[in-house]
Amino acid sequence: CIEMSGYPEPGTTERLRQFDGRLLTYFDWGQYAIWHLAPDMLVSMDGRRETVYSDALTRAHLSFYRNDPGSRSLLDSLDPDFIWLPRRLPVVAALPEEGWTAVLEGPDSVVFAWGAASATQKVPGSQGPRCFPSL
Numbered sequence: 703c704i705e706m707s708g709y710p711e712p713g714t715t716e717r718l719r720q721f722d723g724r725l726l727t728y729f730d731w732g733q734y735a736i737w738h739l740a741p742d743m744l745v746s747m748d749g750r751r752e753t754v755y756s757d758a759l760t761r762a763h764l765s766f767y768r769n770d771p772g773s774r775s776l777l778d779s780l781d782p783d784f785i786w787l788p789r790r791l792p793v794v795a796a797l798p799e800e801g802w803t804a805v806l807e808g809p810d811s812v813v814f815a816w817g818a819a820s821a822t823q824k825v826p827g828s829q830g831p832r833c834f835p836s837l
Contacts, residue, residue, distance in 0.1 A: 709734055710786070711808040716732040718743065718806060718813060723783030726776070729763055731786065746780055774800070783816040 710731055715738045718725075724743040726734050732748025739745070747763050765773040769792040785802065787794055788811055792794060797814050798804065806813035 710788070710811040714786075714806050714808040714811055714813065715739070715794035718786070720783075721784065724780065726766075726780055726785045728767065728787050729760075729792070735786065743784075746782065767791045767793055769796050783815065787814075788810060 706763075706795075708730060715734075718739055719742070723744070724746070725735060725739070725743045726746045729747040729749065730766065732745045733750075735743065735745045736748060747759070752760075762773070762776040766776045767787070773793070784805075794812060802814035802816060804812050805815045
């Protein structure tokens, strides 16, 4: 048996499959999310961060996770439909106060959507790129 420490709980992953859109995620979970949710969910960052993504985008994600002042500019630039993060990150407590609604919750992670309007069902057969922003 392979232990899945460091990854989100599988139940949340399964439930996320009902949605489609742009997913801002924790960079350690990006490839996991692509594997399980593509092509319906576009992932903001994955483990290729040193080779594919700009230093500025990587720093913006880290700043967002820490809940640094000014870090919400990442939300403005990426315009995600969903945010999927480990509960332990400092930004998680602040997101509901800013209008983000928890639509899926597990013991280790939480998925937020911007209000109820972002929590839309996916359209069967949709295709497109696997990541955003487009590289």
